Amino acid sequence: MKEIAKAIIANFRRGKHTYTPRQYILVIEGVASKKDAEKFIGKTVIWQTKGKKQKTIKGKITALHGNKGCVRALFEKGLPGQAIATRVSIVE
Numbered sequence: 001m002k003e004i005a006k007a008i009i010a011n012f013r014r015g016k017h018t019y020t021p022r023q024y025i026l027v028i029e030g031v032a033s034k035k036d037a038e039k040f041i042g043k044t045v046i047w048q049t050k051g052k053k054q055k056t057i058k059g060k061i062t063a064l065h066g067n068k069g070c071v072r073a074l075f076e077k078g079l080p081g082q083a084i085a086t087r088v089s090i091v092e
Contacts, residue, residue: 001091004043005029009084013065013072021078026061026088031069038064040090045073047088061090 006029013023026045031037045059059075073088 001044001046003089003091005031005040005090007045007071007088007090009047009079009086009088010070011084022075023062024059024073024075024079024083025065026071026073028069028071028090033069034064034067037069037071040071044091045075045088046091047075047079047083047086 007026008029010025010027013020013025028037028040031040040061041063043061045061047057047059049055057075057077057079059073061071062074063072064070065072
C-alpha cells in the first residue's frame with residue numbers, strides 16, 4: 001500500500017452525553033479546507049504501535065468534520081486511549 005498522507009488523531013467523536021468509541025476525528029497535515037479534505041473520503045487509515053509488539057488497527061475515512069479540513073474515521077475496533085495525539089498513515 002502506498003502512503004498518501006499523514007494525519008494526527010485529534011479526539012474521538014463525542015456529544016454532550018454520549019461518545020462513539022470507534023469514530024475518531026483526524027487532522028490531515030497540509031489540508032486546511034473542506035474542498036481539500038473531500039479527496040480523502042473512502043481512503044484507508046492505519047494506526048501502528050511502536051515497540052517490540054507491532055499492533056496494527058485499520059480504519060476508513062467516512063466523512064468530513066467541520067469546515068477546516070478535519071475528517072471522521074471509523075476504525076475496526078476502538079483504539080486505546082494513548083492513541084489520541086499520535087500519527088496515523090493514510091493509504092490508498
